[in-house]
Amino acid sequence: MSGSLLVDNIGELVTNVAGSGDGGPLGLRRDAAVLVEEGRVAWVGPARYAPAADRRIDAEGAAVLPGFVDSHAHLVFAGDRAAEFAARMAGEPYTGGGIRTTVGATRAASDDELRATVRRLVGEATRQGTTTIEIKSGYGLTVADEARSLRIAAEVTGETTFLGAHVVPAEYADRPDDYVGLVCGPMLAAAAPYARWVDVFCERGAFDADHARAILTAGQAAGLGARLHANQLGPGPGVRLGVELGAASVDHCTHLDDTDVDALAGSPTVATLLPGAEFSTRSPYPDARRLLDAGVTVALATDCNPGSSYTSSMPFCVALAVREMRMTPAEAVWAATAGGARALRRDDVGVLRPDARADLTILDAPSHLHLAYRPGVPLIRQVLHNGVPQCRS
Numbered sequence: 486m487s488g489s490l491l492v493d494n495i496g497e498l499v500t501n502v503a504g505s506g507d508g509g510p511l512g513l514r515r516d517a518a519v520l521v522e523e524g525r526v527a528w529v530g531p532a533r534y535a536p537a538a539d540r541r542i543d544a545e546g547a548a549v550l551p552g553f554v555d556s557h558a559h560l561v562f563a564g565d566r567a568a569e570f571a572a573r574m575a576g577e578p579y580t581g582g583g584i585r586t587t588v589g590a591t592r593a594a595s596d597d598e599l600r601a602t603v604r605r606l607v608g609e610a611t612r613q614g615t616t617t618i619e620i621k622s623g624y625g626l627t628v629a630d631e632a633r634s635l636r637i638a639a640e641v642t643g644e645t646t647f648l649g650a651h652v653v654p655a656e657y658a659d660r661p662d663d664y665v666g667l668v669c670g671p672m673l674a675a676a677a678p679y680a681r682w683v684d685v686f687c688e689r690g691a692f693d694a695d696h697a698r699a700i701l702t703a704g705q706a707a708g709l710g711a712r713l714h715a716n717q718l719g720p721g722p723g724v725r726l727g728v729e730l731g732a733a734s735v736d737h738c739t740h741l742d743d744t745d746v747d748a749l750a751g752s753p754t755v756a757t758l759l760p761g762a763e764f765s766t767r768s769p770y771p772d773a774r775r776l777l778d779a780g781v782t783v784a785l786a787t788d789c790n791p792g793s794s795y796t797s798s799m800p801f802c803v804a805l806a807v808r809e810m811r812m813t814p815a816e817a818v819w820a821a822t823a824g825g826a827r828a829l830r831r832d833d834v835g836v837l838r839p840d841a842r843a844d845l846t847i848l849d850a851p852s853h854l855h856l857a858y859r860p861g862v863p864l865i866r867q868v869l870h871n872g873v874p875q876c877r878s
C-alpha cells in the first residue's frame with residue numbers, strides 16, 4: 486500500500502527501545518504517534534508533533550505495541566489429537582510419542598490440505614497480534630515430506646526451520662543412527678533450500694547429544710542457523726550443547742541445573758519458554774524468574790502444534806508467563822516481542838523505531854498490562870503488518 490500512514494492518538498506506545506520514553510526496557514511513550522512509510526516505521530514521537538500523512542488511524546487512546554514475534558511453532562501437519570489431550574487430562578503422562586500419530590496423518594495429506602492448515606493457523610495467530618512467525622517441519626520425516634513441509638511453510642514466512650530430527654520415525658525405530666545419517670545427508674540437502682534454521686528435539690526418547698551435535702553441525706555447514714528443543718521433559722545436555730554450538734535459541738528450558746543457567750547467562754543464546762506446552766501437558770512450568778535474575782535473555786513463544794500445545798495465542802502465553810512463571814507483565818511483553826526477535830536474530834521486528842518493519846498491534850485496552858490482567862479476552866483491535874492493516878475486530 487503506497488503513501489504514508491499515521492497511527493495517532495496512542496495512549497501508551499511500547500517501543501522496546503531501551504532507555505527511550507519512560508527509560509525502562511519497554512521504552513514506553515505516552516500520547517504518541519507512529520508514522521509508517523513503505524512498510525517501515527518512518528517516525529516515532531509525541532502525538533502533538535506528528536507529521537502530516539496521507540492516511541490516519543486513530544488509536545483512540547489505546548495501547549500500541551510491536552507485533553508479537555512467535556519464534557517457535559509447528560504448523561505443517563494434518564489431523565487432530567484432541568483425544569490424546571483428553572486422555573492426558575484424565576491422568577495419562579505426556580511422552581512425545583504422539584508425534585508419530587501426526588506424522589502418519591501428515592504424510593497422507595495433500596499439499597493443499599497442509600497449505601490450508603498453515604494458512605488457517607497463521608490467520609488465527611495474526612488476529613491475536615502475531616506479525617512474525619517461525620514454522621518448523623518435523624511431521625514428514627521422509628526426504629520428500631520434509632522438503633514439501635518447508636516449501637509450504639516458506640509460502641507464508643521467511644522463518645522456516647528444518648526439524649527432520651523431531652522424532653525417529655517408526656520405520657527407523659531399531660536403527661536410529663541410520664535415520665540421523667539420512668537427516669544429515671539427503672534430507673538436509675532437500676530441505677535446506679527452503680529453510681533458514683535447523684532444529685533437533687534433544688530429549689530422552691528422541692535424539693541424544695551426539696545425534697543432535699551431528700545434525701546441527703551438518704545444518705550449520707549447509708548455511709542454516711541452529712536452534713534446539715532442549716530440557717523439556719527432564720534434565721539433559723541440550724541447553725549446554727546449544728550454547729556451545731552458538732544456537733540462536735534453546736527452547737523449552739523447563740528442567741535446568743545451575744550449569745545450564747550459567748552457560749546461558751554468559752552467551753548470546755536466548756532461552757525460549759513455551760508455557761503453552763506445560764499448560765497443555767499439565768507439567769511444571771519453567772522458572773523464568775531464575776533465568777531473568779541470572780541475566781539470561783528470555784523469549785516467549787506458543788509452540789503451536791497439535792499434540793502438546795495447540796494454541797496460536799501469544800497473549801495467552803504472556804498471561805501464563807506472568808501468572809505461572811513469575812515474570813512481570815513488562816518482562817512477558819518484552820519476551821513475546823523483542824525476545825522473540827532476538828531468538829530469530831532479527832533486529833527489524835519486535836521493536837518500533839525508525840526503519841523497523843511497521844508491524845504494530847493496537848489493543849482494545851489502555852495499557853500492555855491488560856494482556857496479562859485480562860486473560861482470555863480478545864484485546865487485539867487491529868494489526869498492521871508491513872504497514873498494512875490485517876484485520877479489525
Ligand SMILES: [Zn+2]
Nearest residue numbers: 557559714788
Ligand atoms: Zn516445539
